[in-house]
Amino acid sequence: MDTFTLLQHYWWLLISLLGAFLVFLLFVQGGQGLLLLLGRTDDERAALAEALGSKWELTFTTLVTFGGAFFASFPLFYSTSFGGAFYVWTALLLVFVVQAVAYEYRRKPGNLFGERTYDLFLLVNGIAGPLLLGVLVGTFFTGAHFTVRPLNLVGEGGSRIISQWTTPWHGLEALADPRNLLLGASLTALAGMLACQYFMNCLDDAHLRARAQRAMRPLALLFLALFASFLAGLLTADGPHAAPDGSIVRVPYKYLRNLLQMPVAGGLLALGVLAVAWSILRGWRGDRRAFRFGGCGTVLTVAALLLCAGWNDTAYYPSLAEPGSSLTIRNSSSSEFTLKVMSVVSLLIPVILLYVRRVWRALGPKRPGPRRDSPAR
């Protein structure tokens, strides 16, 4: 494997990890979707919102970084998908915009629209966020309607635009594909399940914890059913394979083959699924540590699936309009120089993880005992 190819694989790994962390952090959205269900009084809802309030920025920042990293490493995806599936991406962004202000404004005096409006924003973000993200990630496997023709840039007359969407729906058609919806619904249920586990982990109120435990059970069953259906469909489906000459051919059981031909991805997926299943069992019994297993399992599972989508000569963004336009990590990446520069920058990631962990712990439950550092008087 030459350096350029190695860098392309490395960056797809980073994108997969960022995507995996993003899906895990959607527990914030899951919690928002459950605010009204779990919180029966204003104060209970405030306690739940406050538990999520110090975490929503992590989800938001991961989304921003995910977009930026995709732009830097695979700009052709950025230009093709964002400029093509315009409506769905815009809708996804809008639901995150309203989330950002809702936490800060919902109980502020003078917020103009009332607390219920901001709670509605949180609810919309809580449900539509994971659903739309799931649908968009689903197109990594099911494909989208686009063509990519760089020659348009220098063509005489006609369109100068390189990436064209071939349906007038600009991404909305992805919502009509049951496989995408299945993944979107799976993520929504998963986010809710993880949120319940998070509440069980961080809240001290026994009533709220018990309610979270009860809510987790149907969500977990729903998630298992939806995700198992999606996974079964994926592993038995044809998939786009990039031949050595650059052409894209459909190969039976492509994703299953990927898992078998890449034992690391297969192992991660198995481990991730087991961890999530274990978290469900622990959570079912009310174990407060279920969230740890659920979180780790989610990251492993999603990372493995995304690796399956992009590695092993797979087209990670198949074109349904013109298979030759499908995007692979080879034909859509930045130059070798840029990937090298960005790889140096990526060495910051462990540092980021360390300080995020430090802050996460610092803002966790307050331990009893004397105050560590009282202000001098």
Add this chain to the structure above:
Amino acid sequence: MITDYLHTVDWSRAQFAMTAAYHWLFVPLTLGLSLLIACMETVYYRTGDPFWRRTTRFWMRLFGVNFAIGVATGLILEFEFGTNWSNYSYFVGDIFGAPLAIEGLMAFFLETTFVAVMFFGWDKVSRGFHLTATWLTALGANLSAWWILVANAWMQAPAGCAFNPETLRNEMTSFADVAFSPVAVDKFLHTTLSSFLLASLFVVGVSAWYLLRGRERQTALRSIRLASLSGLASALLTLGTGDRSGAVVARTQPMKLAAIEALYHGREGAPLTVVGLLRPAARRDTAGSPFRFGIEIPKLLSFMSFRDADAYVPGIADLIDGDPAHGLMPAAEKIARGRTAIAELARYRAAEEAGDRTAAAAAKQKFDPATPEGRAFLDDCFAYFGYGYLGSPQELIPDVPLLFYAFRVMVGAGLLFILLLAAVWWYGRRGTLERQRTLLRCAILAVPLAYIASEAGWVVAEVGRQPWAIQDLMPVDVAVSAIGSRAVATTFFILLALFTALLAAELSILFRQIRLGPRNIPDVDVTDIDSAPRGDSGGPCDRRLGGSEDSGDTLRDGSANGRGGDPAR
């Protein structure tokens, strides 16, 4: 079809401009206030004086209200490069994506992680950790600005890149040239310093309001003392960096400079028009002065542009029609050369697509800088690649009146701020500020003026770049996505309605918080608050953070601040 794209361009430009304008309403306050807050908390950390704790937390409240909406609008802005400018994203994504990704990794994570400690950590972490978090938030915000401005500077003056004919895109060749280009450095310094100025004026304005009302005297006077000094320093430095930016623009974007000065005909020893009223019919082919009236300072424009009072500054007509005496090529010639470059590129790519290796190899020679033929072609033709997309030279002229007036609003306001802050600082030092009621009223009026000046600065920077998305490389109508104009018009109005509603909410909350004032924030320790009777009985998470007044700001202000009561008391 083409008409459709042209129309899409208009909507896409409108949407991007609107998003950027809203975003920029919130960012400067975040940048500047984060540093002022960090300074105030440092004083608290060093002295342990609860007054500074309360004052810090008061300004932090206002910061929080502003921060959330800045983050929200910024998200849309980042992704609009993909949704609305897909050709742009492909053509320069190899270079442009890197600063955005680094911003996310290096700066935004830092800012948003530690901002949580700032708001939620008062009773959960040590004072040292909290102070560190506050400084890291300020650092993150300003680092974030650095990378975003690096990206913007690259659009104004591309550097550190080369065109790859095989991929039909520009690719990075030097990260250092991209990240530390003189334009980026100047832009960062000018923008962040002007943000500190705006934040200082905000603090001075709010404090002045308290003094006029006879409230919060101690907080107001001490805040003014800090903010007038920081504002004055920022204003003077902004003036200096603005001067440097002008000199850089003279070299990299001469058309922008000519339009800012409404200089239709260039000359040696060009004067600077301090104020003026443009004739509506003024054009490059109109004889005589373009001004109904104007006050000029002789030779100042030449000096500021090239540090030489007798230097030649080209005018709009010279840049369009050419001036061989000063080595200026006519725009029509640039367009012809650009079209030749595009045609050669098409020929090369067609040969590649057809598998004609001989023809492809011959055509590719022209793009190889290692060969004499390649060097000549790249210098003589390909350097004008972007011009090949233009229909006529006239398209190269940006909106002159808008630039002329916007620039004067920005600079004029900046000079007024220096006088105002100097006066505020002077009377503050003498202890007679409270008696200067006219001055205090002016300080309040300076706050909206600072926002107008700040927005005017961006109008100058971005409208002056037109018609280019990337200076000389790609005009905006080639940079756009293939979306119907109705689709973009729809999202434009949705975003306009949403941002306007959120801005109204933000202002309403901000004004309410200002009316409530710092007296609303208890300056007792957390343990005292925890043991004090409370009007609300939250859950354990609530109680854990309940001692944190700022978490109360976020989620329980209704009860904590006595919602329903008279906030102004």
